[in-house]
Amino acid sequence: xxxxxxxxxxxxxxxxxxxxxxxxxxxxxxxxxxxxxxxxxxxxxxxxxxxxxxxxxxxxxxxxxxxxxxxxxxxxxxxxxxxxxxxxxxxxxxxxxxxxxxxxxxxxxxxxxxxxxxxxxxxxxxxxxxxxxxxxxxxxxxxxxxxxxxxxxxxxxxxxxxxxxxxxxxxxxxxxxxxxxxxxxxxxxxxxxxxxxxxxxxxxxxxxxxxxxxxxxxxxxxxxxxxxxxxxxxxxxxxxxxxxxxxxxxxxxxxxxxxxxxxxxxxxxxxxxxxxxxxxxxxxxxxxxxxxxxxxxxxxxxxxxxxxxxxxxxxxxxxxx
Amino acid sequence: xxxxxxxxxxxxxxxxxxxxxxxxxxxxxxxxxxxxxxxxxxxxxxxxxxxxxxxxxxxxxxxxxxxxxxxxxxxxxxxxxxxxxxxxxxxxxxxxxxxxxxxxxxxxxxxxxxxxxxxxxxxxxxxxxxxxxxxxxxxxxxxxxxxxxxxxxxxxxxxxxxxxxxxxxxxxxxxxxxxxxxxxxxxxxxxxxxxxxxxxxxxxxxxxxxxxxxxxxxxxxxxxxxxxxxxxxxxxxxxxxxxxxxxxxxxxxxxxxx
Numbered sequence: 042x043x044x045x046x047x048x049x050x051x052x053x054x055x056x057x058x059x060x061x062x063x064x065x066x067x068x069x070x071x072x073x074x075x076x077x078x079x080x081x082x083x084x085x086x087x088x089x090x091x092x093x094x095x096x097x098x099x100x101x102x103x104x105x106x107x108x109x110x111x112x113x114x115x116x117x118x119x120x121x122x123x124x125x126x127x128x129x130x131x132x133x134x135x136x137x138x139x140x141x142x143x144x145x146x147x148x149x150x151x152x153x154x155x156x157x158x159x160x161x162x163x164x165x166x167x168x169x170x171x172x173x174x175x176x177x178x179x180x181x182x183x184x185x186x187x188x189x190x191x192x193x194x195x196x197x198x199x200x201x202x203x204x205x206x207x208x209x210x211x212x213x214x215x216x217x218x219x220x221x222x223x224x225x226x227x228x229x230x231x232x233x234x235x236x237x238x239x240x241x242x243x244x245x246x247x248x249x250x251x252x253x254x255x256x257x258x259x260x261x262x263x264x265x266x267x268x269x270x271x272x273x274x275x276x277x278x279x280x281x282x283x284x285x286x287x288x289x290x291x292x293x294x295x296x297x298x299x300x301x302x303x304x305x306x307x308x309x310x311x312x313x314x315x316x317x318x319x320x321x322x323x324x325x326x327x328x329x330x331x332x333x334x335x336x337x338x339x340x341x342x343x344x345x346x347x348x349x350x351x352x353x354x355x356x357x358x359x360x361x362x
Numbered sequence: 363x364x365x366x367x368x369x370x371x372x373x374x375x376x377x378x379x380x381x382x383x384x385x386x387x388x389x390x391x392x393x394x395x396x397x398x399x400x401x402x403x404x405x406x407x408x409x410x411x412x413x414x415x416x417x418x419x420x421x422x423x424x425x426x427x428x429x430x431x432x433x434x435x436x437x438x439x440x441x442x443x444x445x446x447x448x449x450x451x452x453x454x455x456x457x458x459x460x461x462x463x464x465x466x467x468x469x470x471x472x473x474x475x476x477x478x479x480x481x482x483x484x485x486x487x488x489x490x491x492x493x494x495x496x497x498x499x500x501x502x503x504x505x506x507x508x509x510x511x512x513x514x515x516x517x518x519x520x521x522x523x524x525x526x527x528x529x530x531x532x533x534x535x536x537x538x539x540x541x542x543x544x545x546x547x548x549x550x551x552x553x554x555x556x557x558x559x560x561x562x563x564x565x566x567x568x569x570x571x572x573x574x575x576x577x578x579x580x581x582x583x584x585x586x587x588x589x590x591x592x593x594x595x596x597x598x599x600x601x602x603x604x605x606x607x608x609x610x611x612x613x614x615x616x617x618x619x620x
Contacts, residue, residue, distance in 0.1 A: 220478060228472040228487050231456070231464040238453040244435035245413060245445060246465035247530060251434075256474060 058211055062204045071203040075275065077315035078210040079268050084295035084307035085221050086264035091293070092302035093230065094257045095237030097154040099289050100141065100161035104262045106168060106284030108134045108269025110175060113184050113279060123187050127270045134266025135259045142258030146251055149240075161286055168281040180280025184273050206275055213271060217264055222304055224260070233257055234302070294332055298339040300346030309347055363390040364426075366534055366565050367412070367443075372421035374407055374589075381407040383589040385421070389534065394556070394566045396576045399586035400609060405569045406448060408586070409536050412567075413445050414438045425534070440468050444532035448539040448569070450519040454512035458503055458522060459494045461511050462529045466490035497525040501555065517548040524555060534565045541572050553579060577601065585609070 065071050083105060090098045112130035115121045121129070141160050145153055168175050175181065187209060189199040200206055224230050232253045235243040243250050273279050295314045300306020321328050343350045365388045372385040382404040389395050397405050410416040412423055414435040423430050430438055453461050470490055476483040498504040501521040506514065511522060520540055527535055540556070541549040553575055560566060570576050576583065576597070583600045585593040587609040593600050600606055 223478060227477045227483075228464070228467065228470045228490070229474070229477050231460055232467065232472075234456055234460075235453050235464045238455055239451050241415060241435075242447070242451040242453065243464075245415070245439060246526065247436050247439040247468040248464075249434075249436050260474075 055215075059208075062207055068203045071207055073316060073319055075203065075207055075210050077312045078207075078214050079272050079275075080292070080295060080315045081214060081308050081311035082217055082264055082268035082271075083292045084299065084311040085218060085304075086261045086268065087292050088296045088302065088307040089221065089224070089233070089264070090257055090261035092296055092300075092307070093225065093233035093237060094254065095302075096145075096149065096254070096257070097151075098157045098258075098261065099154050099286070099293075100157035100159075100164070101261070101265060101292055102284045102286065102288035103161040103164035104134050104138065104265035105269040105272070105288065106164055106279075106281070107137050107262075108266030109273040109279045109284070110168060110181075110269075111266070112270035113181055113273045114174065116185055116274075117181070123185060123274055127267065127274070130270040131263045131266045134269070135263045138259040138262025139255055141262075142255045145258070146254055158286065161289060165281050165285055168284065175281070178281060180278060180282075182278050184277040184279065186274050186277060210271065210275075213267070217267065218308070221264070225304055229253070229256070237302070294336060298335055298346055300348030303346070303348045306346045306348040313347075363392065365389070366391045366426060367567070368422075368424045368427075369408075369412070370422040370424075372408070372411060372423065373419045374404075374411060374416065375419045380589045382411065382418075382586075385586075385589070385591055387584055387591070387594075389565055389567055391533075391565055392560070392563055393581045394560060394568060394579055396568045396570060396580035396583045397586060398570065398573075398576055398583060399592075402588075403586040404589040405586055406538055407589075409445055409538055409567075409569065412438075413443060413536065436467075439530065442531075442533035443536065444527045444530045444534070445536035446520075446523040446527050446538055446540060448542060450516070450523050452511040452514075452519050452522050452526070455510060457508050457510055458498055458514075459491060459507045461522060462494035462497050462526055463487070463490040465526045465529050466493055468530070469493075493529055497529045500528070500558075501525040502551075517544050520544065520548075520552070521555075524552070528559065528564075532564060534567060535559065536567045536569075538569045539571060540568070541570065541575060549575060 061074065062071060065074065083101070086104070087098065087101045090096055090101075108130045111133040112123075112126045115126035115129055116123055141157065145156055148156055169178050171177070187200040189197050191197045198205065200209060232243065232248050235246070235248060236250055236253060240250055272283075291314065295310030296307050297310075298314070299308070299310020318328055321331065339346060345352075367389045369385060369387045372382055373380065374382040385404075385408065397408065399405055407416065411418050414430070414433055414437070418431065425438075425441055425443060428441075430441060430443075433441070453464065456464065466489075470483070470486045472483060495504065495507065498507055501524055503518060503521055503525065506518070511519065514522060524537075524540065537556070541552050544552065549572060556566060556568075556579060568576070568580065580597055582595065583593075583597055584591055585600060585603070585606045592609060593603040593606045595603070
């Protein structure tokens with residue numbers, strides 16, 4: 042019964058998402074929706090590192106940027122197809138995730154935060170100054186979009202309209218989120234939580250915490266890289282200004298207010314914090330103030346985020362009490 | 363009987379202070395050995411050294427005649443040495459079931475790709491949860507299987523610690539003060555459990571302050587003071603040893619004369 046109920050809710054949400062472009066005709070709103078999908082990926086990937094394993098990573102925008110730039114460069118400099126570049130950019134970002142993950146193994150708390158923050162800044166400065174490769178602060182224009190997929194002579198999926206991009210992103214998000222969900226509910230996901238709760242104790246139940254922590258960084262980086270690649274080929278313009286520390290804090294806000302360490306929290310946070318700034322456009326100067334206030338309120342009154350609040354309002358799921 | 367653990371010349375210095383000094387000891391397979399001594403005598407440090415959480419200044423530790431000093435804690439667990447902690451260190455934000463399931467890591471051997479694509483890994487994970495239920499049954503916590511560990515009382519947390527340790531099928535079980543802070547009834551329960559554990563052929567190495575319990579269940583006792591071994595023998599021998607009485611049991615004598 043509970044299973045059926047859950048399944049039907051999921052199917053309902055999915056049907057709603059598929060139907061959405063029929064309701065939302067305005068391309069601007071559709072654009073925001075697509076951006077919120079990218080945010081969901083970013084927030085979910087950061088949640089793997091910061092929420093589940095409890096390791097504050099302030100260099101997450103760097104993974105996002107590395108994904109965007111590597112995908113762009115693979116296509117524009119090496120002439121690889123966009124689809125291949127997308128996957129490869131995920132792997133390139135994973136490599137960077139491992140590279141930063143290894144020296145960070147022994148670090149936690151504020152020390153880890155400072156180190157990853159430095160990594161983020163180094164990446165941003167590298168993107169600014171490697172002018173030959175990245176075109177520096179001017180950014181890269183005219184990035185090719187996702188090419189048309191020809192299914193047969195008469196039938197082809199092209200990605201020229203916002204609607205088709207919406208469906209492409211929806212597919213990507215669903216695949217990535219299904220993988221993340223499986224990870225979170227597997228033994229690997231449990232080892233993430235165990236490391237967050239007590240790292241030494243995790244070692245003494247036979248967990249190779251070194252291996253798991255590196256894997257954790259690599260996974261977080263991979264999904265952020267994929268998000269970056271998608272962003273690059275969708276927006277078709279990238280510059281270092283997108284991948285700054287304030288973007289990291291944006292993602293962090295999504296994760297914390299949505300619900301640290303949960304599956305649905307970052308999804309909710311990603312959507313809310315992409316639409317909210319658009320709604321607050323009239324009072325743009327106060328945006329960061331409102332963000333800050335929401336962070337304080339969230340941390341003080343709902344330590345498990347919006348999703349934690351939601352779960353505490355509905356009766357316990359196992360129905361035992 | 364085979365010697366399962368042999369420790370020779372084990373020393374741990376913190377700056378100028380020797381927490382453990384030239385300690386020699388052995389444990390035979392299947393026995394219950396207790397390590398006692400006043401606070402700060404180096405008992406928990408000894409456990410930390412055996413389980414690889416700290417590395418010794420010098421000395422040798424051999425488990426089944428294989429040196430284990432260079433190994434990491436999780437590798438030592440894999441060899442078959444499992445411990446509990448004096449101050450309970452259960453995973454507080456996880457349910458009781460998850461606490462034990464996550465400890466089946468070595469049996470599950472998860473890989474990234476097998477997690478995503480292999481059904482046999484899902485089976486192994488499921489087995490982990492079955493094991494968890496069985497263990498909760500054993501320590502009589504099954505009714506709280508879906509509670510978060512943080513909601514348990516101290517006595518229950520200690521039992522959960524025991525269940526986690528046992529679920530890993532140890533050959534040598536190191537128990538660090540399993541009844542500290544427990545009432546007599548809870549203590550009695552733990553003593554019974556240790557009896558059952560021993561019946562399964564698991565070797566038990568115990569640190570405990572509860573003298574009644576130590577005298578009741580140990581086959582041999584080693585007494586530490588200031589990191590040095592001051593006595594070793596059967597409970598009767600040790601309780602008659604004058605230096606032990608002076609270092610440790612003296613307090614009890616003083617109370618009796620009042």
